Each structure stands twice: as structure tokens, then as C-alpha cells.
Amino acid sequence: MNRVYNFAPGPSALPLPVLEKAAAELACYGDTGMSVMEMSHRSSMYLDIYRHAEALLREVMGVPEDYAVLFLPGGATAQFAAIPMNLMGEDGSADYIDSGNFAHGALVEAKKFGKVRVVASSREENYMRIPSWNEADFDPNAKYFHITTNNTIFGTRYTELPKTGKVPLAADMSSNILSERYNVSDFGVIYAGAQKNIGPAGMAIVIVRKDLLGQAQASTPKIYDWAKQAEAESMVNTPPTYTIYMAGLCLEWLKAQGGVEAIEKVNIEKAKLLYDFLDESKLFKGTADPAFRSRMNVTYVTGDKDRDADFVKQAAKAGLVNLKGHRLVGGIRASIYNAMPMEGVQALVSFMKEYEAHV
Amino acid sequence: MNRVYNFAPGPSALPLPVLEKAAAELACYGDTGMSVMEMSHRSSMYLDIYRHAEALLREVMGVPEDYAVLFLPGGATAQFAAIPMNLMGEDGSADYIDSGNFAHGALVEAKKFGKVRVVASSREENYMRIPSWNEADFDPNAKYFHITTNNTIFGTRYTELPKTGKVPLAADMSSNILSERYNVSDFGVIYAGAQKNIGPAGMAIVIVRKDLLGQAQASTPKIYDWAKQAEAESMVNTPPTYTIYMAGLCLEWLKAQGGVEAIEKVNIEKAKLLYDFLDESKLFKGTADPAFRSRMNVTYVTGDKDRDADFVKQAAKAGLVNLKGHRLVGGIRASIYNAMPMEGVQALVSFMKEYEAHV
Numbered sequence: 001m002n003r004v005y006n007f008a009p010g011p012s013a014l015p016l017p018v019l020e021k022a023a024a025e026l027a028c029y030g031d032t033g034m035s036v037m038e039m040s041h042r043s044s045m046y047l048d049i050y051r052h053a054e055a056l057l058r059e060v061m062g063v064p065e066d067y068a069v070l071f072l073p074g075g076a077t078a079q080f081a082a083i084p085m086n087l088m089g090e091d092g093s094a095d096y097i098d099s100g101n102f103a104h105g106a107l108v109e110a111k112k113f114g115k116v117r118v119v120a121s122s123r124e125e126n127y128m129r130i131p132s133w134n135e136a137d138f139d140p141n142a143k144y145f146h147i148t149t150n151n152t153i154f155g156t157r158y159t160e161l162p163k164t165g166k167v168p169l170a171a172d173m174s175s176n177i178l179s180e181r182y183n184v185s186d187f188g189v190i191y192a193g194a195q196k197n198i199g200p201a202g203m204a205i206v207i208v209r210k211d212l213l214g215q216a217q218a219s220t221p222k223i224y225d226w227a228k229q230a231e232a233e234s235m236v237n238t239p240p241t242y243t244i245y246m247a248g249l250c251l252e253w254l255k256a257q258g259g260v261e262a263i264e265k266v267n268i269e270k271a272k273l274l275y276d277f278l279d280e281s282k283l284f285k286g287t288a289d290p291a292f293r294s295r296m297n298v299t300y301v302t303g304d305k306d307r308d309a310d311f312v313k314q315a316a317k318a319g320l321v322n323l324k325g326h327r328l329v330g331g332i333r334a335s336i337y338n339a340m341p342m343e344g345v346q347a348l349v350s351f352m353k354e355y356e357a358h359v
Numbered sequence: 360m361n362r363v364y365n366f367a368p369g370p371s372a373l374p375l376p377v378l379e380k381a382a383a384e385l386a387c388y389g390d391t392g393m394s395v396m397e398m399s400h401r402s403s404m405y406l407d408i409y410r411h412a413e414a415l416l417r418e419v420m421g422v423p424e425d426y427a428v429l430f431l432p433g434g435a436t437a438q439f440a441a442i443p444m445n446l447m448g449e450d451g452s453a454d455y456i457d458s459g460n461f462a463h464g465a466l467v468e469a470k471k472f473g474k475v476r477v478v479a480s481s482r483e484e485n486y487m488r489i490p491s492w493n494e495a496d497f498d499p500n501a502k503y504f505h506i507t508t509n510n511t512i513f514g515t516r517y518t519e520l521p522k523t524g525k526v527p528l529a530a531d532m533s534s535n536i537l538s539e540r541y542n543v544s545d546f547g548v549i550y551a552g553a554q555k556n557i558g559p560a561g562m563a564i565v566i567v568r569k570d571l572l573g574q575a576q577a578s579t580p581k582i583y584d585w586a587k588q589a590e591a592e593s594m595v596n597t598p599p600t601y602t603i604y605m606a607g608l609c610l611e612w613l614k615a616q617g618g619v620e621a622i623e624k625v626n627i628e629k630a631k632l633l634y635d636f637l638d639e640s641k642l643f644k645g646t647a648d649p650a651f652r653s654r655m656n657v658t659y660v661t662g663d664k665d666r667d668a669d670f671v672k673q674a675a676k677a678g679l680v681n682l683k684g685h686r687l688v689g690g691i692r693a694s695i696y697n698a699m700p701m702e703g704v705q706a707l708v709s710f711m712k713e714y715e716a717h718v
Contacts, residue, residue, distance in 0.1 A: 002392060003387065003392050003393065004391075004392035004393055006392075006393050006397055008397065008398070008399040008402075009399070010399075010597065011396060011397055011398060011399060011400060011597065011600055012397060012399075013393070013397050014394060014396055014397055016386065019385060019386040019394050019396070020386055022385055022386075023382050023383075023385035023386050024382075026378060026381055026382035026385055027375065027378040027379055027381075027382050028362065032363075033361060033362050033363035033365075033678065033680070034362065034363055034365050034372070034680075035373060035378050037370060037373055037378070037558075037559040037560075037605070038365050038367065038370055038371060038372050038373055039367070039370060040367040040368070040369075040370060040371075040681055041370060041560065043367075043681070073432045073433035073434070073437065073561050073562075073599075074432035074433055074437075074582055074596070075432070075596050075597050076596075077581070077582050077595070077596035077597075078432065078433075078580065078582050078596070080580075080581075081580035081581075081582075082580075109580065109581060112577065112578045112579075112580070113578060193597065195597055195600075199396075200396040200599075200600065200601045201396075201400065201597045201598065201599055201600045201601070202432050202561055202562065202597075202598065202599025202600065202601070202602055203432075203561065203599075218471065219471045219472060219578065220471075221437065221439075221440035221441075221468065221471075221583075222436065222439075222440075222468060223433055223436050223437050223440075224580075236436070237433070237434050237435075237436035237437070238369065238370065238434050238436075238552065238554055238560045238561075239560065239561065240432075240559075240560055240561025240562075240599065240602070241370055241554075241559065241560045241561065242559045242560070242561070242601075242602070243561055243599070243601070243602075246396070319392065321392070321393075322399055322402070
């Protein structure tokens with residue numbers, strides 16, 4: 001069976017060399033006589049795997065020493081609750097920018113645990129752009145300020161960060177972490193579900209400035225208490241051990257590609273190829289405001305729902321799968337995360353050209 | 360490299376045929392052209408995998424139709440919080456039996472979300488037995504009654520269930536689920552971390568009577584709201600897709616062994632072999648009250664810490680690994696879950712005999 005080009009928004013394509021290495025050592029890891037899945041999370045052989053993954057993440061993202069790195073069960077949605085639990089205090093307030101479906105989900109969840117102010121929103125425009133903001137609207141006493149750096153469903157991306165002064169910036173980077181260089185020190189917290197650029201689903205990475213630890217609400221479940229997890233190397237309970245191992249393999253692969261800086265260049269090229277074609281196409285039209293186009297999720301339509309559906313179907317037959325857009329936008333979405341090679345995007349653009357020529 | 364016999368308490372040994380099948384199809388599943396890890400959780404190919412795992416679990420455990428089955432991120436420790444969040448109501452009380460370290464952890468966590476009454480405890484006896492109880496002490500108005508059917512660290516097991524009348528029995532079965540037949544209808548909720556008899560770490564299974572759904576506390580994170588998860592086939596957010604797939608493979612394997620009834624017979628034999636030897640040994644001595652001996656975790660000591668440590672070290676050299684007892688009991692612990700073959704226990708007993716003969 002030939003491997004397809006998988007444009008799924010997450011869980012999504014993983015690098016083939018990673019999958020091949022995982023397959024080769026699945027039943028027996030090195031000279032341990034067992035699978036990584038069978039290792040006690042407290043064993044030295046597993047701790048080596050854990051620490052290797054953490055060290056690689058620190059290296060490729062340039063995470064400073066005064067930040068803790070956590071690997072926690074559940075994806076970003078679990079952290080939608082953990083963010084306020086850990087940062088809001090018992091009586092605090094937080095500012096949110098509502099830039100997409102998950103940004104909205106994050107703020108709805110946060111309302112269970114404290115006061116939420118929405119300081120900018122593009123909800124009324126179906127999130128086709130990152131909303132503009134006015135720093136005068138920001139609460140200087142907010143416990144944190146929350147953004148979603150890339151909006152998976154709508155295909156938009158922040159091109160600059162809001163200046164929040166002393167208020168810690170908390171960023172959901174689920175769909176663009178590791179795809180472009182960020183300065184970790186610009187953030188109080190960075191978190192991301194694993195299933196796009198990190199590894200398999202079922203886990204989130206949390207990178208949190210250490211001085212923000214230790215103020216969790218009294219009713220925080222202990223597995224979501226970042227301070228406890230930081231102290232226990234993410235092992236307050238048994239962590240998703242195999243998922244962490246897979247993340248380590250993906251990080252090794254990323255490092256071998258030249259790290260975040262190198263893959264960012266490839267990602268810019270991949271996105272440019274697709275957007276350039278969209279801009280010249282008579283049939284396909286991008287849905288996101290060009291000023292905020294995502295490099296990871298490219299959303300477009302033909303303007304005819306049946307045509308969109310036919311395109312998605314024909315593309316799948318040609319080995320270009322999972323191109324259906326989210327129901328909130330419709331049309332077509334190509335998710336082109338780190339693991340999608342340039343060849344996959346080239347194949348997609350070729351197919352689009354051919355499709356356009358024949359309708 | 361030869362495969363070792365892995366006596367780890369969890370994450371623990373998985374059946375070799377399961378690992379081999381997973382390895383063979385890791386990079387490419389069937390004719391899909393992708394890894395299970397890369398599949399969208401909403402795709403029909405993945406939903407087939409999910410529903411197959413759920414159907415197998417229902418079949419081997421005999422789960423009635425009026426129970427929901429959930430596959431949730433995080434292990435049993437996440438459910439320590441979810442149990443009261445979902446069952447306690449805003450102002451309720453629950454009864455707990457404190458029979459071990461995790462039973463204790465469950466009740467400590469529950470106190471964050473409601474009133475907890477400890478109706479029986481063996482904590483003062485270092486949990487060497489399941490405590491006896493007096494039904495007159497049970498609160499007939501409790502929202503639920505919590506037990507831990509097998510105590511991993513101390514090697515004890517309930518031999519009968521407390522009669523709680525109309526109060527739903529909530530059972531943490533992390534370390535003996537699928538190892539012996541239970542009548543699911545005796546419980547309001549059964550939950551278990553995956554990493555012993557179900558599959559890899561990072562997930563819990565929750566089996567809950569449907570009439571108990573829909574009463575979650577207002578501040579329940581949505582991924583731990585069982586009613587929402589039941590409605591969404593455990594996909595309120597992206598679930599740990601690969602872990603669920605692995606659980607399905609383990610359940611297929613279990614079914615091929617003849618199901619829970621058949622493996623229970625093997626488990627009884629395996630435990631008997633080890634306990635019979637402990638009872639006749641002059642060197643080794645079981646630590647749990649014989650009336651409550653676990654079939655999954657066999658705890659024992661020589662009475663000399665250095666001797667215990669030497670035994671564990673020598674056994675590891677002979678390919679019998681992870682036999683060190685938990686620090687709360689000390690000594691030696693052999694965890695012999697479903698995936699540990701009779702040959703592994705025979706090898707351990709042979710090694711113990713030989714060791715005893717030479718000291």
C-alpha cells in the first residue's frame with residue numbers, strides 16, 4: 001500500500017522515519033527486553049526517554065531554565081480548564097482574545113473557574129481574521145491574558161503578539177508550536193495539544209514560567225496542578241508514557257531537519273506555494289484574511305458546496321486525503337504541519353491545477 | 360535480545376502477539392495508507408477502531424446496555440477527581456473504604472469536591488488486609504460508595520463486595536479489571552487506569568450506569584463530564600486515539616484466550632503457584648493477610664532488606680525484572696497481570712527455589 005498525503009487537521013501526519021523507527025523498536029526497545037509501553041514510568045530506562053524528550057523540546061524551542069516543561073494527559077482542552085485553575089487564583093479575572101473556535105472554547109471553559117473578559121473578538125466575522133485590539137482595553141490587573149496563536153479551523157495566525165505588560169501571556173499553540181520560532185520569554189505559559197506538531201493524540205505540553213507556579217485553586221485536580229507536576233517531572237500519576245516517547249522521536253526528527261528555524265523556512269515555502277496558487281486560481285479562493293493567513297492550515301472554497309465536496313472526493317482518490325474543511329467554514333482545508341513534506345504540497349497544487357483545468 | 364519476564368506493577372507487560380501486531384501495522388494500517396496515530400478521530404476508519412474496542416470491552420465484561428463505556432485521557436488518578444465531580448452533586452457526601460494507597464489517594468482527592476466519610480480503614484495495619492466493615496455505618500443517603508477492588512501496592516483483593524443498597528458502588532478496578540469476572544450490574548461505576556490489564560498508560564476506562572449521568576458539578580472540566588463524553592463517544596475533545604487502538608488489540612487477544620472467564624482460571628493458577636511456594640518457603644514470606652491475597656500483585660519479603668535487594672538484583676540478571684516492592688511495603692512484589700504467562704510465574708518460582716537453596 002502506498003502512503004497517502006494526509007492533510008488532516010489533527011491527529012495528523014507524522015514523519016515517516018519516526019513511524020518506521022517506532023515500528024522497528026515497538027516490541028523490544030534497545031536491549032531492555034521489553035516495549036517502551038511496558039516500562040515502569042519510574043524505571044531509569046524510562047526516565048532516560050522522558051528526560052531526552054524534555055531536553056530536546058527545551059533545545060529546539062530555546063526554553064529558558066526558569067520555565068518548567070510538563071507533559072500532561074489530555075490535550076489542549078484539558079488545559080482550557082487547567083489554565084484558570086492554575087493562574088486565576090480564587091477570585092481573579094483574565095483577558096481573552098476570541099479569535100476562533102478553540103479560543104472561544106478556552107474562554108467558555110475558563111468561566112467555570114473565574115471571571116473572563118473578552119477584549120477583542122472576530123466571532124461576528126466568522127473568525128476570518130485575527131481581531132484588532134486596543135491595549136487600553138486590557139486589564140492591567142488580569143491574572144493572565146489568553147490568545148490562540150494559530151486558529152486551526154479558520155486558517156489564521158497572529159502576526160504580532162499583544163503587548164500585555166506585566167500580565168502573563170498564556171498561549172494555546174496547539175496548531176503551530178514548533179513550526180515557527182517564538183521567544184518563549186514573551187510568554188507566561190505556552191501550551192499545546194500534541195496531535196499536530198508534537199506526536200500522537202492524548203497529551204498536552206505545558207511550558208510555564210516557574211514564578212507562576214504554586215497558586216492553583218484549592219479544587220484543582222492534582223494531575224492538573226502544574227506546580228505538583230513540575231515537582232514530580234510530570235509523574236504525579238502515571239503519564240502517557242508511550243506518547244511521550246513518540247514525542248521524543250518527533251523532536252529528534254525535527255532536530256535532524258535543522259530545528260525550528262530550518263523547518264520554519266520550509267513551512268513558509270509550503271504555505272506560499274499553496275497561497276500563491278489560490279491567489280491566481282479562478283476556481284479556488286482562500287477564506288482567511290490574507291493579512292493573517294496561517295502557515296499550518298490553509299482554508300479555501302470554490303464557492304459551490306457540491307464542487308467543494310467533489311474536489312475533496314477526487315483528491316482522496318488521488319491519495320490526497322482529509323481535505324474536507326471544518327463545518328464552521330465549509331469548503332476545503334489543507335493542514336500542512338511540519339510532517340507534511342514539500343512534495344505533498346506540490347502534489348496538492350498540481351492536483352488543484354489539473355482539477356481546475358477540467359471543470 | 361531475549362524478551363524478559365516483566366513483573367512491573369504498571370505500566371506492565373503486554374501480550375507479545377499484541378506488540379507484534381502493533382509493530383507490523385504501526386507505519387501503515389491496513390489499506391489506509393497511514394498510521395493509526397495519524398488518523399483523524401472523526402474519520403470513519405478511526406471510528407471503526409474505536410467502536411470495535413468498545414464492543415469488545417462490552418462483550419468480555421458483559422456490560423449491559425444501560426451502562427455507558429468511556430475511554431478518557433489520564434489514568435485512574437484523573438478519575439479520583441471525576442468521580443466526585445460527576446456523582447457528588449453540589450452539596451453531597453460519599454462513603455469510602457480506605458484499603459490502600461490509591462484508595463486513600465482517591466478519598467483525599469474527593470475531599471476537594473464534597474464531603475467524604477471513611478467507613479472502614481486498614482491504614483493503621485499498613486493495609487495488609489481489606490478492612491472489615493459494618494453496614495450499619497454506611498450512609499444510606501451517600502451519593503456513592505467507593506472501593507478499590509485490588510490494592511496494587513499491598514497485594515490485597517476484595518473477596519466480597521460491601522452491600523450498599525441503593526447507594527451506587529463506585530469501584531476503582533485499575534489493577535484487576537478483566538482479570539476476574541464481575542457482575543457489572545453490581546456497580547454504579549467501574550473505572551480503571553489502562554496500564555495494567557487494558558493497554559498502554561495515559562487513559563482510563565469508565566463504565567457508568569446511564570441513570571447516574573447528567574449531574575456533574577458546575578465547575579467540572581468538560582473533558583471529565585461523563586454525560587458529555589457519553590454523548591460524544593468519548594470525543595468531547597481529541598481522545599488518546601492510539602492508546603484506544605492498543606486497548607482494542609489487547610481486548611482481541613483476551614477474547615482469543617477465551618475471555619475473562621478463561622483468563623480468570625489461569626490467573627487463579629498463576630497466583631496459587633506463587634502463594635503455595637511462599638507458604639512452604641523458609642526464606643520468603645507473603646506480606647498480605649492470606650484471606651485477602653491479590654491474584655494480580657503478590658507481595659513478599661525475606662525479612663532482611665539487603666537480602667530482598669539482592670534477590671531483586673539477581674532475579675533481574677536472570678531476566679525476571681521489576682520485582683522490587685513498593686517503598687510502602689518494601690521487599691518484593693511480583694505483578695502477574697493477564698499478560699504474564701504461566702511460564703513467567705513458573706520461571707520466577709524456580710528462580711526463588713534455587714535462590715533459597717543457595718543462601
